[in-house]
Amino acid sequence: MARTAKYFGLVPAGGAGRRFGSDFPKQYALLGATTVLERSVQALLADPRLEKVFVVLAQGDMRGAALFEGNSKVTCLPVAGEERANTVLNALNHLLNNFIVNETDWILVHDAARPGLNSVALATLIDQASEHVAGGLLAMPVVDTLKKGNVAEEGEVVAQHTVPRSQLWTAQTPQMFRAQALSLAISECLFKGVQLTDDASAIETMGIGPLIVPGHVENMKITVADDLRVVAKLLDLNGECSQ
Numbered sequence: 001m002a003r004t005a006k007y008f009g010l011v012p013a014g015g016a017g018r019r020f021g022s023d024f025p026k027q028y029a030l031l032g033a034t035t036v037l038e039r040s041v042q043a044l045l046a047d048p049r050l051e052k053v054f055v056v057l058a059q060g061d062m063r064g065a066a067l068f069e070g071n072s073k074v075t076c077l078p079v080a081g082e083e084r085a086n087t088v089l090n091a092l093n094h095l096l097n098n099f100i101v102n103e104t105d106w107i108l109v110h111d112a113a114r115p116g117l118n119s120v121a122l123a124t125l126i127d128q129a130s131e132h133v134a135g136g137l138l139a140m141p142v143v144d145t146l147k148k149g150n151v152a153e154e155g156e157v158v159a160q161h162t163v164p165r166s167q168l169w170t171a172q173t174p175q176m177f178r179a180q181a182l183s184l185a186i187s188e189c190l191f192k193g194v195q196l197t198d199d200a201s202a203i204e205t206m207g208i209g210p211l212i213v214p215g216h217v218e219n220m221k222i223t224v225a226d227d228l229r230v231v232a233k234l235l236d237l238n239g240e241c242s243q
């Protein structure tokens with residue numbers, strides 16, 4: 001008799017943070033006295049249903065491992081890959097092949113660069129996506145007018161046309177799927193050369209639509225350097241942040 005499905009966090013933290021532009025990966029920048037990575041992991045562990053969080057690091061990244069030394073709820077896996085999708089897939093396959101997670105366990109993939117996730121949105125995602133055939137993700141409705149831009153000869157970007165926004169959402173994380181289903185979907189996409197920038201798009205290519213659950217503005221992704229200041233303000237840290 002298979003046991004009841006459990007919930008595990010999977011935090012891809014193997015990126016180089018090129019757009020952030022600092023001399024170390026942005027997941028180690030400080031918000032107050034705590035790293036972006038620690039906050040992103042703590043945000044997942046705020047929900048007691050999370051059994052454990054797996055932090056996926058670049059080979060040889062001892063900084064990440066040191067942050068969670070002695071924390072029984074966090075395990076670091078040094079299996080990050082070339083792209084985010086490879087990192088997620090490598091971790092999933094390690095967990096499945098070593099029977100650490102079951103095929104039908106729920107995996108919540110959450111960017112190390114999203115430290116502002118709140119417990120209400122997380123709980124709502126778990127509550128609702130658990131009841132949906134394909135799992136789900138946090139996302140926010142597009143509220144600005146969207147333009148398709150073209151780079152002109154002089155290098156400037158020129159608006160070509162306006163993209164209807166009524167059915168557009170900006171995806172956040174966590175994105176929550178069954179372990180085996182997500183592994184197979186990502187594998188299939190990578191084999192076919194499908195570019196993946198998130199996990200839900202792999203599931204979508206299998207023809208099943210993940211549930212969209214409302215995210216929130218504080219759950220923004222830290223991508224460029226100024227995002228750190230913005231997130232610090234959003235989290236009411238009086239702008240306390242440092243690279």
Ligand SMILES: Nc1ccn([C@@H]2O[C@H](COP(=O)(O)OP(=O)(O)OP(=O)(O)O)[C@@H](O)[C@H]2O)c(=O)n1
Pocket residue numbers: 011012013014015016017018019020025027056080081082083084085087111112113221222223
């Ligand atoms: N090969 C990769 C690339 C990204 N990530 C992780 O995926 C998340 C979202 O990726 P992104 O914001 O693009 O981070 P970076 O790839 O580090 O940033 P950049 O593209 O600017 O280099 C981050 O937590 C990042 O650490 C990862 O684990 N493995």
Ligand SMILES: C[C@](O)(CO)[C@H](O)COP(=O)(O)O
Pocket residue numbers: 084111170171172173197198199221223
């Ligand atoms: C997964 C994600 O955060 C959803 O919006 C986004 O696709 C990550 O993109 P990145 O270029 O890897 O930061």
